[in-house]
Amino acid sequence: MGWQPGEKLRNGQYTIIRELGRGRFGITYLARDKQGETCVIKTLSDDLINQLIPSDLERLQDKIWQEATKLAHCQHPHIVKLKESFKEGDRVCLAMEHIAGETLEHLPNKILPESVALEYIRQIGSALTCVHEKGFVHRDVKPANIVLRAGKSEVVLIDFGLARGFDNPLTTVEAFTADGFAPSELYHVDSEQKPYTDVYSLSATLYVLLTGTIPASAMDRSLQKAQLIPPKQLNSQISDRTNTAILEGLKLAPEDRPQNINEWLKLLPSGHQNLVLPQIDPMLFWGIVAAIAAVLGMIPAWVALFKPSSPPPPSPSPPVIEQPEKS
CATH class of the missing domain: 3.30.200.20 (Phosphorylase Kinase; domain 1)
Structure with missing residues (x-):
C-alpha cells in the first residue's frame, strides 16, 4: 500500500x-x-x-x-x-x-572521458574505504546508486544494500535477475562478503562509465560461460592500465581480485599518466636542446659583463687637530 x-x-x-x-x-x-x-x-x-x-x-x-x-x-x-x-x-x-542531482545511470553522456570517470571512481573508492573500516560492505555499488551533486563535480554513494546481508532466500541476490554489478559471492547465502565484494561492483561501474555497456554478469560467466569483453575493445580510448585494472577487479573468484579498494585503486593510472604529450620531430627536439645549452653557456659571460666594478677605496679620514692648551 x-x-x-x-x-x-x-x-x-x-x-x-x-x-x-x-x-x-x-x-x-x-x-x-x-x-x-x-x-x-x-x-x-x-x-x-x-x-x-x-x-x-x-x-x-x-x-x-x-x-x-x-x-x-x-x-x-x-x-x-x-x-x-x-x-x-x-x-x-x-x-x-x-541530494539534488542525477544518478550516474541517468547522465546525458553515457560514455565519460576517462579522466572524469576515474575522478568519480576515486571519490566513491574513498567512500567505500570508510565503509569497510566501519566493518560492513555496501553490496550494491552501481551507477544507479551514485548521485552527481547538481552543479558540482562531486559524487555521493547512496542506497546501501542493507537487506542483502540477511540470510533469507527472499533477500539475497538469488531472488534477482542476474545483473552485471553483483559478484558471484552475492548470489549465494553462505558466501563470505568482504571489501573485495565492493571491488567487483566498483570495477563494473567503471566499465559502464567508460563503455556505456553493462558487463556480462558473474552468474552468466560462471554458469553459461558468457565472455567478459575487455572494455578497451568497446572503447579504444581507454588506457591500458585502466583496462587491466577493470579486468582484475572483475575476476570471478574473490581470492583472485584485489582484496580491498586501495589495492585496486593503485592499479589505475595516476592523474599525470592521463596526459597525452605532443609528438616533436627529433631534429627540432635536438635543435631546441642545442639552443638551450648555448644560452646556458653564455650565462657566465653575461654575469661577468654586467657585474659592477669594485667600489673605490674609502676616502682618508680628516686629520684630527688637537687644540693647544691654554696657559
Missing part, C-alpha cells in the same frame, strides 16, 4: 511529499522535516514484508537497524548522510539526506 502524500511519520516529524521509487527490498519517499528541509525516507517494501514470516521479518529489521548504526558513523563527503533511524508502526525507517 505504502504511504500517501501528506501522511505524517514519527509523530509529525516528517511529512511525505511523494514516492521516489521502489525496488525488490524497499520503498523510497521524498519527505519534509519540521524545519522545512527535504529528506529521503527509506523503508522495507510491502511485498517483502508480506512474504516473510514474523520471526524472519524481526531478524531482518534488527539486521538493518545494526547496519544503519554503523552507517551513521560513516561521516564522509561522498557518503549520503543518515539523519536518524526510527520505527513507524511495525517497520524500520531510515531518514537520509536528500
Whole structure:
C-alpha cells in the first residue's frame, strides 16, 4: 500500500511529499522535516514484508537497524548522510539526506572521458574505504546508486544494500535477475562478503562509465560461460592500465581480485599518466636542446659583463687637530 502524500511519520516529524521509487527490498519517499528541509525516507517494501514470516521479518529489521548504526558513523563527503533511524508502526525507517542531482545511470553522456570517470571512481573508492573500516560492505555499488551533486563535480554513494546481508532466500541476490554489478559471492547465502565484494561492483561501474555497456554478469560467466569483453575493445580510448585494472577487479573468484579498494585503486593510472604529450620531430627536439645549452653557456659571460666594478677605496679620514692648551 505504502504511504500517501501528506501522511505524517514519527509523530509529525516528517511529512511525505511523494514516492521516489521502489525496488525488490524497499520503498523510497521524498519527505519534509519540521524545519522545512527535504529528506529521503527509506523503508522495507510491502511485498517483502508480506512474504516473510514474523520471526524472519524481526531478524531482518534488527539486521538493518545494526547496519544503519554503523552507517551513521560513516561521516564522509561522498557518503549520503543518515539523519536518524526510527520505527513507524511495525517497520524500520531510515531518514537520509536528500541530494539534488542525477544518478550516474541517468547522465546525458553515457560514455565519460576517462579522466572524469576515474575522478568519480576515486571519490566513491574513498567512500567505500570508510565503509569497510566501519566493518560492513555496501553490496550494491552501481551507477544507479551514485548521485552527481547538481552543479558540482562531486559524487555521493547512496542506497546501501542493507537487506542483502540477511540470510533469507527472499533477500539475497538469488531472488534477482542476474545483473552485471553483483559478484558471484552475492548470489549465494553462505558466501563470505568482504571489501573485495565492493571491488567487483566498483570495477563494473567503471566499465559502464567508460563503455556505456553493462558487463556480462558473474552468474552468466560462471554458469553459461558468457565472455567478459575487455572494455578497451568497446572503447579504444581507454588506457591500458585502466583496462587491466577493470579486468582484475572483475575476476570471478574473490581470492583472485584485489582484496580491498586501495589495492585496486593503485592499479589505475595516476592523474599525470592521463596526459597525452605532443609528438616533436627529433631534429627540432635536438635543435631546441642545442639552443638551450648555448644560452646556458653564455650565462657566465653575461654575469661577468654586467657585474659592477669594485667600489673605490674609502676616502682618508680628516686629520684630527688637537687644540693647544691654554696657559
